[in-house]
Amino acid sequence: MKYPIVQIKTADNINLHGLFIESEKSQAIFIHTHGTASNFYEENFIKYLVEALVASGISLLSMNNRGAGVYDAYQKTGAAVEIFEDCLLDLDAVVEFAIEKGYRKIILSGHSLGTEKVVYYMAKGKYRTKISGVVLLAPATSPGSHIYSDNYQPSEIERQNVEKLMREAQALIAAGKGDDFMNRSAYAGIMPKSALSFANTFNADAEISLALPFHAGKLELYRTISVPTFVAIGDEHEYTAIPPIEALKLMESENPLTKTHQFKNCDHDFSGHEGELANYITRFMQSEVLNKG
Numbered sequence: 001m002k003y004p005i006v007q008i009k010t011a012d013n014i015n016l017h018g019l020f021i022e023s024e025k026s027q028a029i030f031i032h033t034h035g036t037a038s039n040f041y042e043e044n045f046i047k048y049l050v051e052a053l054v055a056s057g058i059s060l061l062s063m064n065n066r067g068a069g070v071y072d073a074y075q076k077t078g079a080a081v082e083i084f085e086d087c088l089l090d091l092d093a094v095v096e097f098a099i100e101k102g103y104r105k106i107i108l109s110g111h112s113l114g115t116e117k118v119v120y121y122m123a124k125g126k127y128r129t130k131i132s133g134v135v136l137l138a139p140a141t142s143p144g145s146h147i148y149s150d151n152y153q154p155s156e157i158e159r160q161n162v163e164k165l166m167r168e169a170q171a172l173i174a175a176g177k178g179d180d181f182m183n184r185s186a187y188a189g190i191m192p193k194s195a196l197s198f199a200n201t202f203n204a205d206a207e208i209s210l211a212l213p214f215h216a217g218k219l220e221l222y223r224t225i226s227v228p229t230f231v232a233i234g235d236e237h238e239y240t241a242i243p244p245i246e247a248l249k250l251m252e253s254e255n256p257l258t259k260t261h262q263f264k265n266c267d268h269d270f271s272g273h274e275g276e277l278a279n280y281i282t283r284f285m286q287s288e289v290l291n292k293g
Helices: 045-055 084-100 113-124 156-174 195-202 244-254 274-290
Strands: 005-009 015-021 028-033 059-063 105-111 131-137 229-233 258-262
Touching (some): 015 084, 045 274, 084 105, 113 131, 258 274
Parallel strands (some): 105 131
């Protein structure tokens, strides 16, 4: 059998690793990019996607991006230090890999933070016109979700905390210490975060804030996607700032090429619904992408 682990180098010499499962004589490939601090194998639904897609004649490439894990000291990458706009370099390299392999239909998928990267790529990526379909799993708004409560209401306490941390980040950057890690409370205490990376996410003019700003009530970048798009989300705690069902309705109203599904009694990672999710995605691929154009 072919060795399924691939290594792809970005234009700025970052090595990304991934799982590449080829369906025999396939001309379509499903490329997936993970969420915050995850990796190409940790999201459990990948196993189900491999089984469903490959059986349907679709190859799968699940790739790390430079936000994989918390921190990789060797390459100085990871969620603790990543700069959002660099997702263009990652996705350029991965899509180029698929093009060089001869795939005629390329579907770009993302989970959580990966959805923001995919939407951003579809507006600004080098190979965005080569993409035939988009799949967004548990779409998120990273800046917005940190200033809204678990009940999807604006939180003055959270807003003040972000402002406090931003002042800390700006002070470190001004002192030439942008690579230093901030107080452990940064980024909701999930992980360490460098001053530069924190500011890159929470500056008022941050590029990531353009991706899926659900709380703004309009999705200008998402509106420009010109290929069939499938969006799936759960109904438990999500990172949408507004209730998930409202986020789906907004996406449908902003882009008529959108098809959505909300899973009931389902978390952010689709736990217990992986097989069902894979079936929805496969049907979407067959009806909206593979059989058109």
